[in-house]
Amino acid sequence: MKKRSLPQRNRARRIEIRLVLGTVLLAGTVRGAQAQALTDSLQRQNLNEVVVTASRAATPRNQVPQQIQVISQKDIQQTPAAEFTDVLKKNASVDIVQYPGLLAGVGIRGFRPQTGGLNLRTLLLVDGRPAGTSNLATLDLGGVERVEVLKGPASALYGPQAMGGVVNVITRQSRGAIRSSIFAEYGSYQTVKFGGATGGNLTKKLDFDLSAGFFNRDRDYKLGGNGIFRRALDAGSATQYFADGTTKTVADTRGDNQRRDYTKLKYYSGALRLGYQLSEKWRVDVRGELFRAPTVQSPNDIFYGNLSPSSKDIERGNLDLSATGNYANHQLFVRGYTSKETNNNNTLSDFNDNPIPVYRSYQSQYLWKGLQAKDVITLGRQRITVGIDHNEATSNAQVFNPNGSNGTPYSPNYELNTTGIYAQGQLNFLADKLIVTPGVRYDFITYNVKQTDLLTTFTPGKKTNPFFSPSLGAQFALTDGLRVHATVGRGYVTPDAYNVAGFSQTAPNATRQVAITQGNADLKNESSVTYDAGLRFGKATSGFSADATFFSTRVTNRITTRTANPVGETTAEGYAVRSRTTYVNANDSQIRGLEAEAGYDFGTITGGRYLLRVFAGGTSIFKAQDVTNNVNGTRTVRDVFNVAKLNGNLGVAFDSYQGITARLAGHYVGRRRDTDFTDLASPQVLYPEYMTVDFSAGYTVAKKHTFSLLVNNLTNENYYEKRGYNMPGRNFAGRYTIAF
Numbered sequence: 104m105k106k107r108s109l110p111q112r113n114r115a116r117r118i119e120i121r122l123v124l125g126t127v128l129l130a131g132t133v134r135g136a137q138a139q140a141l142t143d144s145l146q147r148q149n150l151n152e153v154v155v156t157a158s159r160a161a162t163p164r165n166q167v168p169q170q171i172q173v174i175s176q177k178d179i180q181q182t183p184a185a186e187f188t189d190v191l192k193k194n195a196s197v198d199i200v201q202y203p204g205l206l207a208g209v210g211i212r213g214f215r216p217q218t219g220g221l222n223l224r225t226l227l228l229v230d231g232r233p234a235g236t237s238n239l240a241t242l243d244l245g246g247v248e249r250v251e252v253l254k255g256p257a258s259a260l261y262g263p264q265a266m267g268g269v270v271n272v273i274t275r276q277s278r279g280a281i282r283s284s285i286f287a288e289y290g291s292y293q294t295v296k297f298g299g300a301t302g303g304n305l306t307k308k309l310d311f312d313l314s315a316g317f318f319n320r321d322r323d324y325k326l327g328g329n330g331i332f333r334r335a336l337d338a339g340s341a342t343q344y345f346a347d348g349t350t351k352t353v354a355d356t357r358g359d360n361q362r363r364d365y366t367k368l369k370y371y372s373g374a375l376r377l378g379y380q381l382s383e384k385w386r387v388d389v390r391g392e393l394f395r396a397p398t399v400q401s402p403n404d405i406f407y408g409n410l411s412p413s414s415k416d417i418e419r420g421n422l423d424l425s426a427t428g429n430y431a432n433h434q435l436f437v438r439g440y441t442s443k444e445t446n447n448n449n450t451l452s453d454f455n456d457n458p459i460p461v462y463r464s465y466q467s468q469y470l471w472k473g474l475q476a477k478d479v480i481t482l483g484r485q486r487i488t489v490g491i492d493h494n495e496a497t498s499n500a501q502v503f504n505p506n507g508s509n510g511t512p513y514s515p516n517y518e519l520n521t522t523g524i525y526a527q528g529q530l531n532f533l534a535d536k537l538i539v540t541p542g543v544r545y546d547f548i549t550y551n552v553k554q555t556d557l558l559t560t561f562t563p564g565k566k567t568n569p570f571f572s573p574s575l576g577a578q579f580a581l582t583d584g585l586r587v588h589a590t591v592g593r594g595y596v597t598p599d600a601y602n603v604a605g606f607s608q609t610a611p612n613a614t615r616q617v618a619i620t621q622g623n624a625d626l627k628n629e630s631s632v633t634y635d636a637g638l639r640f641g642k643a644t645s646g647f648s649a650d651a652t653f654f655s656t657r658v659t660n661r662i663t664t665r666t667a668n669p670v671g672e673t674t675a676e677g678y679a680v681r682s683r684t685t686y687v688n689a690n691d692s693q694i695r696g697l698e699a700e701a702g703y704d705f706g707t708i709t710g711g712r713y714l715l716r717v718f719a720g721g722t723s724i725f726k727a728q729d730v731t732n733n734v735n736g737t738r739t740v741r742d743v744f745n746v747a748k749l750n751g752n753l754g755v756a757f758d759s760y761q762g763i764t765a766r767l768a769g770h771y772v773g774r775r776r777d778t779d780f781t782d783l784a785s786p787q788v789l790y791p792e793y794m795t796v797d798f799s800a801g802y803t804v805a806k807k808h809t810f811s812l813l814v815n816n817l818t819n820e821n822y823y824e825k826r827g828y829n830m831p832g833r834n835f836a837g838r839y840t841i842a843f
Contacts, residue, residue, distance in 0.1 A: 156251040156271040158527055158540065159231060159260055160434070160479045160488050165641060166529070166538050168576035168588040170652050170698060172196075174250040181756075181766045181799045183815035183836065185294075185318070185368070187242040191270065192824075193770050193797065195252045196698065196722040196751045197225075199239075201824035203324075203366045204401030205417065207239040211254050212633070212654055213694035213727040214267035215745050221469070221496045221519045222599040226257065226265040229272045229392075233471050233494060235421040235442025239270075241394050243372040245298055246274045246314035254698065255654065256594035256633045259542035259574035262492060262523045266594030266631050266658075274374070274390070275312045277302025283843055290813070290836025293321040308380040315373040323367060327832030328360040330820035338791035341826065343779055345786045346668050355791055357405050358829055359821050365412040366831075370396035385428045392421040398449075404827030406781040410456045413464075419444040434479040442471040450505075454610055462505050470497040486529040493522045498600065514605035514622070515555040515563065519597065522547045527574075540576040542592075545569065550597050552604060561604030561624060568628060570595045584642030588652075594631040598662050602626055602686045608674070609783070616681040617674060618783050623686045627660040637698075646707030651699040658692035663729045663741070666778065666785045681783035689729035694743070696724040714758040721751015721771070741787075742776045745825075749773035762803035769796045777826060793822040811838040 157167045164171065174194045184190045188207040192199045198210040200218055208218035209225050217223050219237050227234035227242070234242060250272055257265035281303030288296040295317075302312035333339055343351040376390040396417040403411045423440035448465040452458055477490030496519045502510035525544035532539070551565040574592035581587060605622040637652030665687045672680040700720030706713045727743040754768030771794040779788040796818055801811040812835070816822075819833035 154251055155231065155273070156228075156253045156257075156269055158488060158529055159477060159490070160486065160529070162529060165586075166531075166535070166578070168538065168540055168578040168590050170254040170635065170637075170650070172252040172254070172700075174252070176248055179244060179247060179250075180811075181764070181801070181813075182768075183797050183799060183813040183834075184244075185320070185831075186240045186370075187244055188239050190244065191239065191250065191252075193752060193768065195250075196700075196720055197252065198746050198750065198775075199824050200745055201240070201830070202401070202828045203363070203368075203830070204413075204415065205238075205240045205368060205370070205396055205399045206401075207824075208237075209239050209270060210746060211252070211268035212698075212722070213656065213696060213724055213743060213746050215743055219467070220599040220601070221264075221498055221517075222596050222602075223264045224266045224594075224596060226261055226269045227272075228261075228269060229421070230274055230390075230423075231271065232423060232438060232440045232475060233442065233473065233496070234272065235392075235469075235471055236419055236444050237469065238417075238444075241396070241417060241419055241444070242272055243314075243316070243374060243392060243394055245316040245372055246300060246312060246374040246376075246392075248273045248275045255590060255635055256572075256574070256592035256631060256656075258570075258572040258594045259544045259592055260525060260527060262494075262521050262544060262546050262572070263548060263570070263595050263597065266596055266629075274376070275300065275302055275314075276376075276378070276388075277312050278310055279303055281305075284840055286838055286840040288836050288838040291834035292324045292831075294834075294836065295319045295321070296836075296838075302376075310378045310380075312374070312376040316371070318368065318370050320366070320368045323362050323364050324831040324834070325362050326358045326360065326829050327816055327819040327821040329356065330816075330818040332794040332796075332818060333791075333820055333822075336792050336794065338793055341791055342789040343782065343786040344789065345784060346666070351786075353788075355826075356821070360832070363402060363405075363829065363831075364409045365400040365402040365414075367400045368396075369398070370394065370417075384430060385426065387424070387426045389424045390422070392419075394419040402828070404781055405829060406827055410452075412451055414449045414451065414461070416447045416449070417445070432481050434481075436478075437474070437476045439474050440472065442469075444469045459505070462503065462507070464503055464505075466501045466503070468499045470499075471495070484531045484535070487526060488529075489524075489526045491522070491524045493520075495520045509557060511557045512555055513607050514599075514601040515558055515561055516553040517600040518549070518551040518553070520549040520551070536580040538578045540574075540590075542574040542576075544572045546572065546595075548595075548597060552600055558604075560606055561622070568597070570630075578639075584640055584645070586639045587637070588639055589634075589636035591632070591634045594633065596629050598626040598628070598686070602662055609780075611678045612783060615678050616783050617678045618682045618684070618780065618785055619674075619680055620684045626662060626686060627688050629658060629660050629662050629688075631656050631658040631661075644707070646704040647702070649699075649701035651697065653697050654695070656694040658689070658694070660688040661692035661729055662686055663689050663692075663731070663743075664778070665731065665739070668784055682785040684778075684785060687731055690732045690738075691730040692743075693726055693728060694724070695726045696722055698722045713760055714756065716757075717755045719751065719753035721749060721753075723749045744777050745775050747773040747775045747792075762806075763801070764803075765798075765800040767796065767798050769794060772824075779826070781827065788826060790823075790826055793820060795820050795822060807842045809838075809840040809842070811840070812836075813838065 153161045157169045172195045200216040201207040208216040210216035214224040253269040257269045283301035285299035298316035300314040304310045372394045374392040378388040380386045401413045421442045425438035428435035446467045450464040473494035480487045499516045523546035527542035530539045549567045554563045572593045576590040578588040603622045607620045609618045633656040635654035639650040641648040666684045702718035705715040731739045750772045756766045758764045773792045775790045795816045798814040803809040816833045823829045
C-alpha cells in the first residue's frame, strides 16, 4: 500500500471530460413531461402543468417556488427499466443505492440514500400518503400517471422523513369513456413483461382504474465490460482509504462481460381503484394495491464470486379509502390508509458455502396505518391549506435458525407514531408577479423501542418529541417568463432502532477475524435547515426552459458512522475484532450544491409540427461533509457516503406527432465514497464515475398499435450503484402495445 496521492494516469483527459460533462449537465434537464405529444404546441411545452406535491393542493407548476421535477407517463414508457428505481434515476438527478435483488433507496440534495427502516431522509409517497414501503424497487409502475420529485425539505407539509425531499407517485384517476392499453415485451436474458391498464366511467357516477403487471427475467443477466465511457473517464479502478493514512488502488474490472449468477427475477403487481360520486359535491374513492416478488435471487458481493447467495420473498399490500367534498371556497379531503410489507430472507448454504436445504433465516415486517384530513380554503386569489395527519408505523424483525427456532435479532422492534397539524399558504400579489408560500407544521413524534425476545443488549423505552417545522417560499416574475425563486425550510428525523440498539458481526475469516457494527443508545435526533435560491425561465412560445438553483443545508446532530481498528480486542468466541463501527452524531454537517436544468425544442421553429428537444440537467455537490469531534480532541472530516459530486441526465427526444418517437438519453454519476466491508479493516472506498446511454424508439400504426425498441446500457458499461453489486450490461427489448 502507498500513502495518499492523486492518480496521475490520463489526468488531463479526465479533467477535460469532467469539464465538458459538468458544463452540459449543469445546463439542466428538460422535465420529461415536456416531451409529450399534445395537440396544441403551447401545451406541448407543459409549462402550466399542475403539480400537487409542493403544496398538497393542485397548483400550476409555474407558480411553485420549490424545485420539482416531473416524470411523465411517456417518460416511463420510453425508459428501459426493470423496476421503478431505473425510471427514477434516469429521469431525475438524485442519488441512488441499488442492488440486483430488488432493493434500492434514494437520496436528494446530498442526503445519503437509504434502503430500509422507518426513518428515511427522502419521503416516499403514493398520492400523498405513505407509500407503504421503504424499498424504492417495489413501487409499482403499472397504474402511474406521473412521478413528482420535490427537492428540498418538506417537513412543514409532511412531517419527519422529508429532510432531503419527496418522491410522490401519482396514480391514474380516469373519468369519462373507458380507455385501455395492453402491452407485451420480450428481451435479453429471456425477460418477459406483460401489463395493462384500463379506466373510466362504468356508470354516470361510478368510475374505476385497474392495472396489472408481470415481470420475469428467467436467465441470469450478463455484466458489461470496458465500455466507451469507462475508457474515456479512466474509471476502471476504485481507491481504498485506510485509517492509518494509506491508500490502495483496487481494480473495478471484476466480472467484465461475465454472466452474474443468482440474478433471476420475477414479480407481479396490480391495483384497483373504484370511485363513486355521492352527490354534486361529494365523492368517495377506494384503492388497493398488491405487489409480490417470490424467490428473488440475491447474489453476494462480486468480491466473493458465487459464494453465499440468498433469496427472498417480498409481499406488500396497500389499501386506502378517501372522501372529497368540493364547495365554493373549500375543498375537503379525508383519507384512511393501511399498508403492510413483509420480507422473508432465505439462506441457501452453510458457513462453508456448502448447499443446504433452503430455510427462512430472517423476516422483516413493516406496518403503516393512519388518517389524513385537510381543507383547501380559497379566498379570492389567495389559498390556504390546513390539515392534520396521524401515522403509526411499526417495524418487526425475527431471525431464525436452520431448525426453525428463533435466533437473536439484529435490532429491536420499534414503533414511530406521528401526529401533526399544518398550514400552508399560496399567496398571490402584484397581479401574480409575486407568489409567497408560508408554511408551518407542529408534530408530536413518539419513538418506542420495544422489548424484543432474545435481544438483551439495550434498554427498551418510549420517548415523545414535539417538533416545529416552519417554511417560507417566494417567487417573483422579473420579466415575462423569467422568475427568481427562493425557499427556506426545516427538516427533522429520529434515529432508527438499528442506529440505537442494533448489533451485527461478520462471519470469521481464515485468520479468525471479524468486523462488528453496533448501535449507540445516546444518539440524538437529527434536524436541518435548508436555504435555496435560483432563476427560472419558461415561456411556451420560445421552446426554451431553464432553471439554476443554489442550495445550502446545515444539519444538526447528523447521524453517521465511525469506524475504528481496535488492537487486542476479542469477542466472547475468541475471534479478533479487526474493525468496530458505531453510530455517532456529527458535530457539524454542511451540504452545498447547485441544481441546473435546461432544454430547447427545435420544433418551435416550425410552429410545433414536430418535437425535437435537447435536454440536460443535474446536481453538483460542492460540499457534503460531516465533522465529528473525537474523544482525543481531534476532528474527523468525512464526505457523506453514497452521494456523487456530480450526477445528471442529458439527451434528445423526437416526436413526429405522426406516430414516430425516439429518445437517446445519457445518465452520469460522479465519484462517491462508501465503506468497503469486503475488507475487515472497513476502509473508505472512493468509487469511480460512470456513464450509461439508453435508446428507445417507437412507431404507432392507426393510433392504436405501437411497436417499440428499447436498448439499455447501449455502450455495454460494467457499472454499479453499490460497489460489488454490478448492474446489467447492454440489453435489448421489443414491445407491442395496443390502445383502445
